[in-house]
């Protein structure tokens with residue numbers, strides 16, 4: 001009889017999806033980048049509005065130009081072989097709704113990269129860098145980029161744990177409560 005995984009073990013691949021900021025020079029194929037973009041465009045969004053557009057980047061000059069414009073946030077793009085910029089509207093019906101949709105697509109890209117044996121990381125473009133990135137990507141005035149996903153093959157440094165074992169996340173006892181807020185626990 002086929003062995004079924006315990007729920008905790010079945011979701012383990014997701015727990016492994018982490019942020020990578022250092023990559024090897026090994027290229028990422030157009031097919032891989034497009035598959036990651038497909039995973040993103042199939043994300044759910046509020047009222048299925050799909051408020052995003054994606055720009056896939058494999059030209060090193062473009063990826064490095066964005067890296068330089070947004071340092072330190074964009075440091076992962078200094079070595080990434082590819083990237084995907086999430087393009088959003090400057091005038092959305094709901095800013096919170098838009099950011100929520102964007103976050104769902106971004107996380108999906110990290111998961112998709114992991115499924116392909118690649119690594120990825122989120123680079124946020126701060127407000128004071130947005131004009132430079134808009135120019136690099138030739139965006140119209142009513143569009144902007146806040147999130148760029150760096151993609152590549154993780155280098156040894158990129159694979160290194162960033163926190164001591166067991167300390168990367170708060171323990172379950174401090175973050176997940178059953179049925180109600182625990183008595184005596186401050187906000």
Ligand SMILES: Cc1cc2nc3c(=O)[nH]c(=O)nc-3n(C[C@H](O)[C@H](O)[C@H](O)COP(=O)(O)O)c2cc1C
Nearest residue numbers: 017018019020021073074075076122123124125168
């Ligand atoms: C909304 C958001 C913005 C982020 N912005 C950046 C960023 O600009 N640059 C960066 O290197 N990492 C950025 N990160 C990655 C976080 O720093 C990372 O998810 C966190 O440190 C946990 O890393 P881990 O999953 O590898 O443990 C961002 C993450 C989120 C969710």
